[in-house]
Every structure is written in C-alpha cells, then in structure tokens.
Amino acid sequence: xxxxxxxxxxxxxxxxxxxxxxxxxxxxxxxxxxxxxxxxxxxxxxxxxxxxxxxxxxxxxxxxxxxxxxxxxxxxxxxxxxxxxxxxxxxxxxxxxxxxxxxxxxxxxxxxxxxxxxxxxxxxxxxxxxxxxxxxxxxxxxxxxxxxxxxxxxxxxx
Ligand code: FES
Ligand code: FES
Numbered sequence: 001x002x003x004x005x006x007x008x009x010x011x012x013x014x015x016x017x018x019x020x021x022x023x024x025x026x027x028x029x030x031x032x033x034x035x036x037x038x039x040x041x042x043x044x045x046x047x048x049x050x051x052x053x054x055x056x057x058x059x060x061x062x063x064x065x066x067x068x069x070x071x072x073x074x075x076x077x078x079x080x081x082x083x084x085x086x087x088x089x090x091x092x093x094x095x096x097x098x099x100x101x102x103x104x105x106x107x108x109x110x111x112x113x114x115x116x117x118x119x120x121x122x123x124x125x126x127x128x129x130x131x132x133x134x135x136x137x138x139x140x141x142x143x144x145x146x147x148x149x150x151x152x153x154x155x156x157x158x
Pocket of ligand 1: 037038039040041042043044045046047048049058059060061
C-alpha cells in the first residue's frame with residue numbers, strides 16, 4: 001500500500017492505494033465518484049476524462065501514484081449543489097445527450113478547452129473532443145452545445 005495526496009474538486013484527500021491502481025480506480029472505487037465512466041480502459045474512448053492540473057487526461061491511463069500531489073476536477077466538481085454548470089446546461093439545451101455514457105468525459109474535455117480558449121471555433125471544438133467517442137449523437141449537437149456553453153460563460157464573465 002502507498003499513500004497519496006490529491007486535491008479533488010477543491011477538497012484535499014489522503015488515500016491509500018495499491019501500486020497497480022489507476023486514477024479512475026481511486027475516483028470510482030475508493031472515493032465513490034462514479035460520474036467518471038470507464039469505457040475502453042485503454043485510452044481510446046475518452047469516457048474517463050478528468051482535468052488534472054489544468055489538462056484533460058484519460059484517468060484510465062494515469063497510474064494513481066503518478067497523480068500524487070495533483071489537482072483533479074471531475075464531473076462532480078462542476079455544478080454547485082443548486083445550479084448546473086453552464087456547460088451542463090448547454091448540453092441539455094442543445095439535446096447533446098442521448099445515452100449519456102460519453103457525456104461526463106465530453107463535458108470535461110469541453111471545460112479544459114473553454115478554460116484555455118473561451119471563444120473557440122467549431123474546428124477547435126472538434127479537435128478538443130477528438131479523443132472522446134460518442135456512439136449516439138453524431139457529434140454536431142455536442143459541438144453546438146460547446147459553442148453555446150462558450151457564449152453562456154462569456155456572458156457570465158467566467
Ligand atoms: S476508459 Fe479511458 S479512454 Fe476509454
Ligand atoms: S450520448 Fe451515448 S455515447 Fe454519447
């Protein structure tokens with residue numbers, strides 16, 4: 001067993017891990033943050049995307065010990081208790097969610113993009129979500145939603 005320290009969704013955690021645990025295992029199985037999904041487990045689908053030290057990463061590809069000392073944001077860290085985050089609201093408004101399995105990862109990739117580039121082009125949005133697979137939507141509504149989220153965030157000055 002190893003002990004690691006993480007800041008997840010603005011709270012500090014000290015967690016005991018096995019050496020072979022991945023970040024997604026810590027999030028889902030140790031801390032119960034099951035909003036982060038596991039699809040392929042091999043870095044191909046993006047369902048497990050979280051933001052680690054400001055960058056979107058596949059949490060199935062990060063060993064837990066590599067995350068020691070990191071700041072992580074998961075889908076649970078976006079909304080406050082009462083209101084949806086503007087990106088979540090935009091996904092609902094645009095009908096960009098069908099089965100929903102890809103949605104947490106899509107939203108985290110969108111957040112990483114919009115944090116860095118508040119007013120992206122459609123091409124930049126497509127590139128930012130190029131590692132996130134969706135079997136249901138055909139992607140256009142997701143791109144529409146991220147454009148709308150950008151407008152919401154700019155309007156709110158966030
Ligand atoms: S579960 Fe991590 S990329 Fe698919
Ligand atoms: S909404 Fe079903 S996989 Fe994207």
